[in-house]
Amino acid sequence: MSSKELAKIAYNALDEKKGVNITVIDISEISVIADYFIIAGGNNENQVKALADSVEEELYKAEAVPKHIEGYDNANWILMDFGDIIVHVFNEEDRLFYDLERIWRDGKQVNVNEL
Numbered sequence: 320m321s322s323k324e325l326a327k328i329a330y331n332a333l334d335e336k337k338g339v340n341i342t343v344i345d346i347s348e349i350s351v352i353a354d355y356f357i358i359a360g361g362n363n364e365n366q367v368k369a370l371a372d373s374v375e376e377e378l379y380k381a382e383a384v385p386k387h388i389e390g391y392d393n394a395n396w397i398l399m400d401f402g403d404i405i406v407h408v409f410n411e412e413d414r415l416f417y418d419l420e421r422i423w424r425d426g427k428q429v430n431v432n433e434l
Contacts, residue, residue: 322347322354322403325383327434329406332377333359334431336370339411343434344426355404356423360414364394370408371397 361367
């Protein structure tokens with residue numbers, strides 16, 4: 320399955336669980352670490368964990384297994400590395416603080432309809 324298809328699955332999993340301000344950034348032309356960053360917010364610890372669980376479950380159905388998951392226990396910022404896509408799920412405060420969209424502004428923001 321292509322990284323674009325995996326990004327769409329992850330986006331839909333986040334959207335279904337009411338992820339806040341879901342952003343997809345194509346970083347394939349500016350970095351070798353992945354093709355896509357997917358960034359989403361949750362309103363509280365339970366929602367942040369539910370968003371991460373949903374992504375992991377839906378990508379598992381597509382036979383994509385995470386290489387690494389970090390931050391699940393405190394649920395302020397959960398990082399999920401699936402190789403070609405990296406999913407970041409934040410609480411609102413940490414998302415504003417780290418501002419990954421600004422850091423990766425050289426990447427191309429992708430409209431979900433383009434996935």
